[in-house]
Amino acid sequence: MKSESDDDVVLVLSNVPDAPLAERIAQVLVDGGLAACVHLGGPITSVYSWQGKLERTQEIPLVVKTTRARQEEVMQALAKLHPYEVPEVLVVSAQDGLDSYLDWVRRQTRVQWH
Template sequence: MEVIMVLCNVPDAALAQQIAETLVGEQLAACVNIMAPCRSVYRWQGKLENASEVPLQIKTTAAAYPALQARLLQLHPYEVPEIVALPLAAGLPAYLTWVAAEVLSSP
């Protein structure tokens, strides 16, 4: 089963915690790392924005990604949240097996 990492920034630590607990609790993700707050600079609707955000690193499977993305869209307050998935080229086999075992095979 292919393990992937999903990156998503959220506006604050409280929402980061809620999303992490929801995704792991619903077995859409095996693990969510809540990172230290960062500054994001981007252009939105023609205007330069500068915001504090909390990055999430979400470990899941490619098979669970569609359901995870749909759930993130329900939980996220942004009109167009950053939700990107990266394939993992390699990893400790025991860890990858654990991730796959913790995520529902057909969410």
Template sequence: MHQHVTITTTTGDHSVAEQIAADLVDRRLVACAQIGGPIRSVYRWEGTVEFTEEIVLHLKTTAEQVDAVKQVIAKLHPYDVPEVIVTPIIDGSAEYLKWIDDQTRPA
């Protein structure tokens, strides 16, 4: 069994979130992309505190796919520095984790 992860990213545009999600699922790089929001993000950018409405994506995949997922996000994401946070899934239902494996292997 593979090591499973959730990758989180945010974007300011719902259509960009859907494009990233669809591309990653279509390429079998992630098994599932959950799109949520809007959320309110507060952060410092270029010396100014910013308040931004964003859309959040939670991407379920395997550790082996992380680098490829990061490349796709970098290519499709409009931000200069897109959020990409990888969190290990330490446990889950065996059936769901197997489903992630099945969905992220080449067709």
């Protein structure tokens, strides 16, 4: 089994309430070098229980491509920019992928020391 490395590519999954916020978060993450790419999905309906009530909400899904070295910063940025009290933020390891794509994600998110 391969051990985890800061260079590993991960996907950070989240949902936000609307497209303008999704665009803003994507821009902050990519412009800041925290993500190589953020996919913004079309509206979905989320069904969940919150404070004892069944809720239905339209949301925009986000899939953030980054590295393990940047995942904590991505999670902090999402928590700061997100309006929900408890936003969905899940990290999924990219077990495999096209080497050239994984290398591109690593280059785009490499920590630059100034």
